[in-house]
Amino acid sequence: MFHVAALGELLIDFTPVGLSNAKNPIFEQNPGGAPANVLALVSKLGKKTAFLGMVGQDQFGLFLKEVLEKNNINVSGLKISEKFQTTLAFVHLDKSGDRTFSFYRNLGADMMLNASDVNYEVIKEAKIFHFGSVSMTEEPVRAASIKAAMFATENGSIISFDPNYRPLLWSSVEEAKKIIGIGVKLADILKVSEEELELITGKIDVAVGADMLFREGVKVVLVTLGKRGCYYKYTGGEGYVDGYAVNAIDTTGAGDAFLGAFLYQICDMKMDELCGLNKNDFKRIIDFSNAAGALATTRTGAIPALPSIDEIHNIRLTR
Template sequence: MLDIVSLGEILIDFTPNGTNEQGIALFARNPGGAPANVLAMNSKLGGSSAFIGKVGNDAFGSYLKDTLSNHNIDITGMATDSNVPTTLAFVQLDSKGDRSFSFYRNPGADMMLNADEVKKELIDECKIFHFGSLSLTDEPCRKATYDAVNYAKKLGKIISFDPNYRSLLWSDREKAVNEISRAITMADILKVSEEEMYLVTGETNLEIGSKKLLNMGASLVLVSLGEKGACYRNKNHFCVFPAYKVDAVDTTGAGDAFVGAMLWQLKNYKPDEIADMVLDDKILFANAAGGLTATRIGAIPALPTLDEIKICQKG
């Protein structure tokens, strides 16, 4: 039995890595993509997982497959495209480590996943099926994603959704809102940023916005607040918890680490149990995972171990 199967994008994040002797910026090749990052966090904590997605038949695609394999993530569900290259993203960081992206995905291999390439045997074996909205931007990956989600729901799997909204990858804002809203109605566990909460609900107030999202059908709504922490909302509880104080250098993957740490803790519960649980200790654990990830460059290479998270929580 697999703890988590995720479907979606996997790509190369080219992350700032100093300058050369001429003062020209250098970029490090880091593996990334939110659904893959979530699995890597789960794996780092000792969980089992598998990835469904597509890379190009190129050196970047081979590197990404090797990276997941080295993290004990099943890659039998990874397809290869001989005509479209692996998706790339260049990351820019500000003085606080907050990032912005430039994508090379027009198209990218992750967009080209077909429904008949989805290895449903992996979904048969999982407890949680996780996906994001980048696989909803275009066909054929949109159909492949919804087909997989519907299949997982019919099997009674826990459905986890993190929009991970990137405006540059959508043709327009209205289309993004429509697709993200549709996906939210299918989710048991929903994680959004403050920006994504506002995008869907028009609310900046956490209590009101999280309630609106919960009313769309989820058992649990998680809202990541960056350096301010995170909050959760389920049927009977709404709580906000501060972030751990860390020296952030790169926030890439911090939200994915938070999600991966939460799913690792929730994998053995049913949606109706999650809907009524007090989750304070689990949020604090996930906050530590996200905070520690921001203290290092990259996403997957920056993910903390279980021992590091425990030490962070002890102060």
């Protein structure tokens, strides 16, 4: 049994770590890919996880497989391609630690996962199935992602979806909205940023946009607001939970840490139990998730920056 299984991209984030003597940027090789980041925190906090996806038979792909194994993430659903290379992403940080990406992904291995490559036995064993839209930008992995999510639904898994919108990976905004909309329709739990909420709903007002998604069938809507925390909406209510003030140096993976912390806390719940929580208990789940997301910004990288359970508990004591 797996508490969370996730399908999607597994890649290398090259993160800036300073300048060389010649004043040129130095980049550090870090494991990346939002679904893997989510799993890494769930696993670090003590639950069983499994990854489904594809990397290349190259030094980067083998490094990523090793990282998953070291983080106690099951790799029986990880395919190694001899034909396609592992995707690379270069992270660019501004003065506040906010990041943009440059992708080297022309027929990257993560894009070439076919529906027939997916280990459906892993999904059968998953209480929660998580995926994002980066694995929906191109075929054949788009069809594989949708089929896997539908299979998970049929097998009774809770479906978690993160649009994780990366404009450079889509041919147009219109295509992105259309395909992301498919993921939204499949989702029980939806984690979005303010920008993604506006993209999907056309609404700037967070409460209005979240209500639209809730009325369309999403059972839990989580709108991450950076250092301002999170807006949530579920059957038991809606509202804001404040974030944590930290010295942010790299926001890469912060949203993944937030979502990983959220999924960790609901691993042993059924969907109706989650929706039936009273508002105070639900807000405590969000607060824990906010703490994890904030702490992930205080170190560089994504998986290397994920906090421990003790770090999360300690920062919450500062409230």
